[in-house]
Amino acid sequence: MALMDIVILPDPILREQSSPVERVDDELRRLVDNMFETMYHAPGIGLAGVQVGVTRRIFTVDCAREDEEKDPICMINPQIVWRSEELSSYEEGCLSIPDYYAEVDRPAEIKIQYMDQFGKEHERHCDGLLATCVQHEFDHLNGALFIDYISKLRRDRVIKKFAKLSKQKSARSVL
Ligand code: NI
Numbered sequence: 713m714a715l716m717d718i719v720i721l722p723d724p725i726l727r728e729q730s731s732p733v734e735r736v737d738d739e740l741r742r743l744v745d746n747m748f749e750t751m752y753h754a755p756g757i758g759l760a761g762v763q764v765g766v767t768r769r770i771f772t773v774d775c776a777r778e779d780e781e782k783d784p785i786c787m788i789n790p791q792i793v794w795r796s797e798e799l800s801s802y803e804e805g806c807l808s809i810p811d812y813y814a815e816v817d818r819p820a821e822i823k824i825q826y827m828d829q830f831g832k833e834h835e836r837h838c839d840g841l842l843a844t845c846v847q848h849e850f851d852h853l854n855g856a857l858f859i860d861y862i863s864k865l866r867r868d869r870v871i872k873k874f875a876k877l878s879k880q881k882s883a884r885s886v887l
Pocket of ligand 1: 805806807808848849852
């Protein structure tokens, strides 16, 4: 297994639409292993392919609490088939937008169909943190970020801050 580099805002790849995974094979399972390792190492509770530069419809999540056993879930070519009318609000963050958090309202419960890394089809009802996390990761597959749900003023401020940081970083590497 190997750690992968996580793409950071404002990298334009984060706005790309991911395309379906066509083959579930050993190569894909290697990617999934690396994504889990990268996610746990970060540490984070969700990671989408695009965040490690792979624009395929795939993400990993693990919403188990620290005192619980690990609950790694990989969702491939997922489709949200039902969303509750009831919303819930969580303070979200994102590995691609480090150290920034904001309250986001999303459907409190969803039903999602997906394939796992062994090619098995699933339908899962998600609530609580898992529902939020899965919707956040699902958004990544469509180039959407949680900052799209906050005011334009706040979003522009965050994007500007990260653009400045990335400029500083690239300037340093030239020296
Ligand atoms: Ni994210």
